Amino acid sequence: MTIELWMLTAAAALQFTLLFTHGTHIFLTAGMMWGIGRRDNNRDVSDLGRRIERTIINTMEGLAIFVPLVLVVQLAEVSSPLTQLAAQAYVALRVAFALLYIFNVPYVRTATWLAGQACLAALAYAIVTS
Numbered sequence: 001m002t003i004e005l006w007m008l009t010a011a012a013a014l015q016f017t018l019l020f021t022h023g024t025h026i027f028l029t030a031g032m033m034w035g036i037g038r039r040d041n042n043r044d045v046s047d048l049g050r051r052i053e054r055t056i057i058n059t060m061e062g063l064a065i066f067v068p069l070v071l072v073v074q075l076a077e078v079s080s081p082l083t084q085l086a087a088q089a090y091v092a093l094r095v096a097f098a099l100l101y102i103f104n105v106p107y108v109r110t111a112t113w114l115a116g117q118a119c120l121a122a123l124a125y126a127i128v129t130s
Contacts, residue, residue, distance in 0.1 A: 002079050004070045007087035011066060014095055015059050021102075022052045048102070055101045059094060062116065066090060069123040078130035083123055090119035 100109035
């Protein structure tokens with residue numbers, strides 16, 4: 001399996017970890033009965049809970065771009081040191097971004113997000129210039 005596909009797998013593992021973290025947070029704050037119940041009533045969500053939820057959404061949005069780029073790199077057989085580095089850096093930056101977002105670290109979080117976007121741009125550049 002190529003490095004890019006390993007990074008795609010790692011990105012999926014990150015999303016799973018975030019979802020598991022969110023579920024655990026709900027269990028600890030709202031209780032198991034709310035989690036397995038009908039959820040007709042809104043629950044009070046802490047600032048931490050909202051940050052976890054926004055991190056999950058932001059990661060899904062990033063995956064909506066990362067997944068097709070990696071798949072095109074694979075299908076077009078244009079893997080290169082650039083695409084490998086961009087994919088590795090993207091996943092590392094997404095892990096850092098998730099932690100920075102959840103633990104409410106501004107500015108650095110935004111810089112990390114921007115660097116991740118540059119990795120996506122590098123993947124796209126490698127595709128269109130191949």
